Amino acid sequence: MFNAIAEPQRREILVLLRSGERPVTELAQELGMTQPGASKHLRVLREVGLVRDRKVGKQRLYGLDARGLRPVHEWAGGFERFWNESFDRLDAYVRNLEQARNEGAAE
Amino acid sequence: MFNAIAEPQRREILVLLRSGERPVTELAQELGMTQPGASKHLRVLREVGLVRDRKVGKQRLYGLDARGLRPVHEWAGGFERFWNESFDRLDAYVRNLEQARNEGAAE
DNA sequence: TTGACGCATGCCGATATCGGCATATGATGA
DNA sequence: TCATCATATGCCGATATCGGCATGCGTCAA
Numbered sequence: 001m002f003n004a005i006a007e008p009q010r011r012e013i014l015v016l017l018r019s020g021e022r023p024v025t026e027l028a029q030e031l032g033m034t035q036p037g038a039s040k041h042l043r044v045l046r047e048v049g050l051v052r053d054r055k056v057g058k059q060r061l062y063g064l065d066a067r068g069l070r071p072v073h074e075w076a077g078g079f080e081r082f083w084n085e086s087f088d089r090l091d092a093y094v095r096n097l098e099q100a101r102n103e104g105a106a107e
Numbered sequence: 108m109f110n111a112i113a114e115p116q117r118r119e120i121l122v123l124l125r126s127g128e129r130p131v132t133e134l135a136q137e138l139g140m141t142q143p144g145a146s147k148h149l150r151v152l153r154e155v156g157l158v159r160d161r162k163v164g165k166q167r168l169y170g171l172d173a174r175g176l177r178p179v180h181e182w183a184g185g186f187e188r189f190w191n192e193s194f195d196r197l198d199a200y201v202r203n204l205e206q207a208r209n210e211g212a213a214e
Numbered sequence: 215t216t217g218a219c220g221c222a223t224g225c226c227g228a229t230a231t232c233g234g235c236a237t238a239t240g241a242t243g244a
Numbered sequence: 245t246c247a248t249c250a251t252a253t254g255c256c257g258a259t260a261t262c263g264g265c266a267t268g269c270g271t272c273a274a
Contacts, residue, residue, distance in 0.1 A: 006113035007232090011182070018186070024251060037233065039252055058241055058250050066189035073183035075118070080180065082125070082173035114262090131221060144263065146222055165220050165271050 001068050004048045009033065010041045014050060017064035024060060108175050111155040116140065117148050121157060124171035131167060 005011055012031055016022065022030075028038035042062055045051040050069070053062050112118055119138055123129065129137075135145035149169055152158040157176070158169050 002109075002113045002115075002118070006109045008109075009232095011109070014186070018189070025249095034234070035251070036235080036253080040232080043252080055241090058248095060251065064186075064189055066186035069183045069186045070190045073180060073187065076176045076180035076183060079121070079125070079171075079173035079176045082171055083177045132219095141264070142221070143223080143265080147262080150222080162271090165218095167221065 001048050001050075001072065004044050004050060005069070005072065007041065007044075009037075010045055013038075013041055013045065014064060014066070014069075017051065017062065021054075021061040021063040024062065027062065108155050108157075109179065111151050111157060112176070112179065114148065114151075116144075117152055120145075120148060120152065120169075121171060121173070121176075124158065124169060128161075128168040128170040131169065134169065 005014070009031060013027060016027060016030060024038050024042060025035055027042070028035045031038065033041075042051060042053075046053065046062075048068060050065060051062050052065050053060050055061075112121070116138060120134060123134060123137060131145050131149065132142055134149070135142045138145065140148075149158060149160075153160065153169075155175060157172060159172050160167050160169050162168075
């Protein structure tokens with residue numbers, strides 16, 4: 001999952017799909033990539049469940065299934081307190097924790 | 108940034124550093140990896156600014172600087188409405204968008 | 215200065231990734 | 245059935261990644 005969204009083009013695909021399903025060729029065109037390139041990225045996204053596809057005639061429409069991004073959001077959110085404090089205060093905070101850790105028992 | 112946190116071990120390092128600064132060897136020990144392995148991952152995290160280091164005697168303490176995770180959090184949050192709806196409703200929503208997109212002008 | 219410690223770096227081999235190209239597959243329509 | 249369109253897959257070369265190992269470099273203590 002984290003790996004799937006590590007690729008800039010795949011993130012662009014997901015952003016594009018927020019405004020609706022699209023066939024592969026259209027995605028490739030909008031992102032300035034080849035059709036096989038788009039298909040490969042879509043495959044990765046499909047394998048982690050971030051997109052789903054349904055066949056419509058000759059085409060295959062890809063749509064967003066962003067549920068897998070929720071864990072990502074929550075994981076990053078677990079660090080929210082660290083970026084909300086000013087960096088100086090954070091530094092002091094970290095030092096305090098370090099001190100407490102060294103004085104306490106093994107973690 | 109997204110690439111840096113795509114690695115499970117690097118994510119574990121960040122989680123560990125939430126509770127305080129740590130020297131390299133201790134991180135390596137806690138994560139069951141070799142010291143060079145830990146150093147390499149820390150280097151990647153340092154290059155994207157997710158950790159900072161300060162020298163204390165012979166040791167080098169690594170601390171968290173999670174500010175770079177804020178864009179990640181916000182990017183994933185941009186998909187929140189998609190995972191908050193039930194998947195059936197999401198599907199209808201997506202179909203509506205697709206319909207509107209096809210009826211409208213070129214995007 | 216020497217030795218020991220903590221850490222970083224370089225090298226290696228194995229594996230994965232990515233883009234581009236050609237081509238296979240599947241569905242449609244004549 | 246045959247041609248065509250839309251898409252997927254296979255192959256290739258270039259590049260990146262990762263783990264493990266050895267070793268270099270800086271720091272401290274004696």
